[in-house]
Amino acid sequence: MTIYGTPVPAETAPRPPRRGPRLLFALVALLVIGTVVVVEVYADAGFSPDGTTPRSTATSDVPTAVQDGGPIIGVDGGQPTSQRMPARTIALTFDDGPDPTWTPRILDVLAKHHVPATFFVIGSQVARHPELARRITAEGHEIGSHTFTHPDLAQLSRWRRQLESSQTQLAIAYATGRETALLRPPYSSTADALTDDDYATVRAVGAQGYLTVLDDLDSQDWRRPGIDRIVRNATPRGDEGAIVLFHDAGGDRAQTVAALDRLIPLLQQRGYRFRTVSGQPNPAAGTAEIWRGRALAWTVRGSDAVLRLLWILLILAGGLIVVRTLILFVFSVAHARRRRDPAWSWGPEVNDPVTIVVPAYNERETIVPAVTSMTRSAHPDVSVLVVDDESTDGTADAVEGIGNVRVVRIPSGGKARALNAGVALSSDDLIVMVDADTVLLPDSVHKLVQPFADPKVGAVAGNVKVSNRGGLLGKWQHIEYVIGFNLDRRLYDTFGCIPTVPGALGAYRRAALDDTRGLSTGTLAEDTDLTLAIQQAGWRVVYEENAIAYTEAPATARQLWRQRYRWSYGTMQALWKHRHGHFGRTRIPFIALFSVVLPLLAPLIDLMAVYGLIFLDRRITLLGWLAMLLVQTLTAVLAFRLDHESLRPLWTLPLQQIVYRQAMYAVLLSSALAALTGRRLGWQKIRRTGDFSAAPSG
Amino acid sequence: MAREDSRRTAEEESGPAAGEKPAAEEKPTGRAPVWRPPRGRAKIGQAVGKAQLPEHAVTGIVEHDVSFTQPVFVDPSGARRRRVRAFAYAIGVLLILALAVVWVSQLVGPAAPPPRPVPSVAGSR
Numbered sequence: 001m002t003i004y005g006t007p008v009p010a011e012t013a014p015r016p017p018r019r020g021p022r023l024l025f026a027l028v029a030l031l032v033i034g035t036v037v038v039v040e041v042y043a044d045a046g047f048s049p050d051g052t053t054p055r056s057t058a059t060s061d062v063p064t065a066v067q068d069g070g071p072i073i074g075v076d077g078g079q080p081t082s083q084r085m086p087a088r089t090i091a092l093t094f095d096d097g098p099d100p101t102w103t104p105r106i107l108d109v110l111a112k113h114h115v116p117a118t119f120f121v122i123g124s125q126v127a128r129h130p131e132l133a134r135r136i137t138a139e140g141h142e143i144g145s146h147t148f149t150h151p152d153l154a155q156l157s158r159w160r161r162q163l164e165s166s167q168t169q170l171a172i173a174y175a176t177g178r179e180t181a182l183l184r185p186p187y188s189s190t191a192d193a194l195t196d197d198d199y200a201t202v203r204a205v206g207a208q209g210y211l212t213v214l215d216d217l218d219s220q221d222w223r224r225p226g227i228d229r230i231v232r233n234a235t236p237r238g239d240e241g242a243i244v245l246f247h248d249a250g251g252d253r254a255q256t257v258a259a260l261d262r263l264i265p266l267l268q269q270r271g272y273r274f275r276t277v278s279g280q281p282n283p284a285a286g287t288a289e290i291w292r293g294r295a296l297a298w299t300v301r302g303s304d305a306v307l308r309l310l311w312i313l314l315i316l317a318g319g320l321i322v323v324r325t326l327i328l329f330v331f332s333v334a335h336a337r338r339r340r341d342p343a344w345s346w347g348p349e350v351n352d353p354v355t356i357v358v359p360a361y362n363e364r365e366t367i368v369p370a371v372t373s374m375t376r377s378a379h380p381d382v383s384v385l386v387v388d389d390e391s392t393d394g395t396a397d398a399v400e401g402i403g404n405v406r407v408v409r410i411p412s413g414g415k416a417r418a419l420n421a422g423v424a425l426s427s428d429d430l431i432v433m434v435d436a437d438t439v440l441l442p443d444s445v446h447k448l449v450q451p452f453a454d455p456k457v458g459a460v461a462g463n464v465k466v467s468n469r470g471g472l473l474g475k476w477q478h479i480e481y482v483i484g485f486n487l488d489r490r491l492y493d494t495f496g497c498i499p500t501v502p503g504a505l506g507a508y509r510r511a512a513l514d515d516t517r518g519l520s521t522g523t524l525a526e527d528t529d530l531t532l533a534i535q536q537a538g539w540r541v542v543y544e545e546n547a548i549a550y551t552e553a554p555a556t557a558r559q560l561w562r563q564r565y566r567w568s569y570g571t572m573q574a575l576w577k578h579r580h581g582h583f584g585r586t587r588i589p590f591i592a593l594f595s596v597v598l599p600l601l602a603p604l605i606d607l608m609a610v611y612g613l614i615f616l617d618r619r620i621t622l623l624g625w626l627a628m629l630l631v632q633t634l635t636a637v638l639a640f641r642l643d644h645e646s647l648r649p650l651w652t653l654p655l656q657q658i659v660y661r662q663a664m665y666a667v668l669l670s671s672a673l674a675a676l677t678g679r680r681l682g683w684q685k686i687r688r689t690g691d692f693s694a695a696p697s698g
Numbered sequence: 699m700a701r702e703d704s705r706r707t708a709e710e711e712s713g714p715a716a717g718e719k720p721a722a723e724e725k726p727t728g729r730a731p732v733w734r735p736p737r738g739r740a741k742i743g744q745a746v747g748k749a750q751l752p753e754h755a756v757t758g759i760v761e762h763d764v765s766f767t768q769p770v771f772v773d774p775s776g777a778r779r780r781r782v783r784a785f786a787y788a789i790g791v792l793l794i795l796a797l798a799v800v801w802v803s804q805l806v807g808p809a810a811p812p813p814r815p816v817p818s819v820a821g822s823r
Contacts (some may be wrong), residue, residue, distance in 0.1 A: 028790050028793050028794055031797055032793050035801075165811070166809045167809075168810035169809040169810075173809070180812070183811075208808075208814075209811045290811050291803070295803040297801055299800045521769075522769050522770050524769075572771070573769070576770055676782055677778065677782045678773025680777040
């Protein structure tokens with residue numbers, strides 16, 4: 001690919017973009033994303049140790065009075081005070097809610113029997129479903145804290161414990177306008193089961209000013225042991241008062257609902273009263289707490305929304321990639337089969353004279369082997385026309401004297417104008433455009449022009465390969481080219497919407513070039529622009545995979561960045577420019593979906609893989625990522641087989657997933673931003689080394 | 699833009715090509731000026747042939763449309779860029795404010811529970 005310095009009037013020369021604001025925006029974006037991630041992970045208990053770690057069973061610190069005392073424990077001046085429910089009094093308590101499915105059904109049962117209960121809610125759930133918490137207090141039930149994220153409080157530091165209870169308080173204040181002095185530590189049970197660790201938690205919670213509420217009877221409903229069993233577990237002996245533990249979240253609670261419907265009348269018949277744990281309504285919360293709670297709830301729900309959006313986009317991208325891979329496989333294999341059929345032919349052999357137009361700008365290193373290879377073309381009548389675009393390194397002098405080559409020097413005007421001048425200066429009806437860094441095989445030109453046997457064909461794309469495959473960068477581009485030319489282009493060919501006849505090797509019918517009034521200078525990808533214009537004018541553009549050219553790919557990361565920047569920006573320009581008309585309306589969306597939208601969504605796969613590896617199930621994330629790699633590898637293997645290429649460079653494919661792909665995202669994003677802001681771009685020529693090692697010599 | 703059907707001879711060339719060329723696009727290269735008024739018959743638009751021409755080559759003057767096509771997406775007035783930037787700044791400021799509110803509201807100090815309910819329950823040690 002040849003890149004030209006475009007003449008830019010001095011007064012509008014591109015200013016280098018200021019780095020300051022960009023850095024600031026990046027910092028803000030990072031802070032926002034960081035906050036979202038921290039909030040999400042925190043609210044989903046990613047930072048909360050669960051109660052599964054083995055803990056000490058020592059009970060030497062727990063005073064006997066507490067062990068034998070009731071389930072409501074306060075700390076007064078460092079001294080524990082225990083209380084229990086009066087005789088024939090039941091406090092039904094529900095942990096882990098509110099839950100959008102089960103909390104309303106439990107509230108319905110309670111309302112049916114006109115009994116109050118106490119709900120120990122998870123703060124993050126209250127932030128997500130404030131309307132449920134509001135319904136709990138509105139229907140006369142008591143609300144207590146079960147911490148914000150359900151951690152094992154004994155394993156938390158002091159400030160984290162403070163944060164857990166404080167944020168639950170705020171969430172309750174926002175949702176219900178009330179506050180609570182009751183707290184049930186997660187993983188707690190009865191007073192006589194308190195270990196030293198549990199007791200430390202009780203003391204810490206008491207020091208914060210809360211009453212710890214344990215239970216007398218555990219219904220064990222979370223095990224789903226059957227309705228009878230739950231009723232039996234929750235039934236007190238004799239006339240004892242009791243705090244009974246149920247759950248209104250954490251899975252299917254149908255048994256809990258049914259058991260309540262049976263238990264309440266049973267106990268009412270036995271003369272039991274039902275009341276809340278404290279027997280008093282929750283006191284009203286202060287305005288400051290309500291507002292802080294509002295900020296908290298919005299943060300949690302906002303973060304939820306951001307993450308949900310990302311997942312939806314990820315699923316969309318994943319689905320698109322799967323669909324794309326499938327249609328690539330089906331159609332490119334079918335395309336290859338059709339072309340390999342011995343009966344396949346474009347029509348009568350085309351032997352019309354051909355002019356090869358070679359635009360050149362400072363290509364001294366590469367132009368001699370390139371032009372020499374062109375002069376050896378096996379086509380009956382080939383002339384080579386080098387258009388030197390005011391090179392300063394003596395490019396024109398280097399090729400003068402090679403037989404059958406015309407050299408024309410024109411004033412600097414860019415590649416599109418150089419090509420237009422070349423077209424105008426040739427009189428043949430078939431024109432092949434080849435970059436000055438591209439080496440042809442002897443039969444390339446002849447094969448390339450065969451599709452012109454079909455009078456509707458206006459342009460033909462050749463099969464371009466990377467000649468310098470020595471380094472990692474060369475191998476990656478080689479893989480990319482082989483996939484791009486053997487799968488994507490076959491697919492586009494099948495659907496009659498080839499987006500680009502590559503500047504490195506393409507053939508044109510003069511009439512088609514006349515219809516489009518030549519190449520335009522309006523975009524940075526003049527080859528894509530011309531290809532789309534020719535198809536807009538009603539001509540067919542086809543792909544001839546047997547016409548092979550070896551081009552020199554950028555050898556350094558910087559050059560590659562510039563080249564890809566120009567390609568992706570130019571492609572967007574060309575697609576936008578030709579969006580009207582029948583072709584534009586029917587085919588451009590298809591091209592844009594797969595060449596712009598999908599690559600813009602693809603980074604999500606890497607972002608979510610990192611997020612999943614750190615915070616979600618590592619095994620599943622890794623398996624998902626490896627599955628993606630497998631799909632990519634299969635795609636690459638198919639492309640290489642279709643092109644009879646050696647599979648050896650494919651060992652670099654896993655590495656490509658980690659470095660190269662992300663760099664390409666950055667290019668695409670950056671050029672999309674440039675398109676949005678309307679910034680003028682300069683474009684630079686890449687440095688040449690003249691490495692044609694992979695091209696057949698001779 | 700070059701087209702075969704617009705080939706003209708030197709005699710038909712009415713205005714000098716130099717007039718069409720925006721002055722800003724000229725680059726000082728130290729070569730003989732290309733933009734002198736056409737005099738000879740060998741001038742080929744902007745192009746100057748150096749090698750000998752094969753017999754079938756074009757020898758007439760080729761119209762070379764030098765009108766500068768405005769590049770797609772480029773907004774020469776910079777108005778769009780300013781609008782996008784103002785929008786980005788507004789969003790950025792909003793986000794910073796929101797972040798500040800979130801972090802300050804959560805870290806300003808613990809929300810204390812209300813005084814413990816009067817033990818209306820039957821206490822027992």
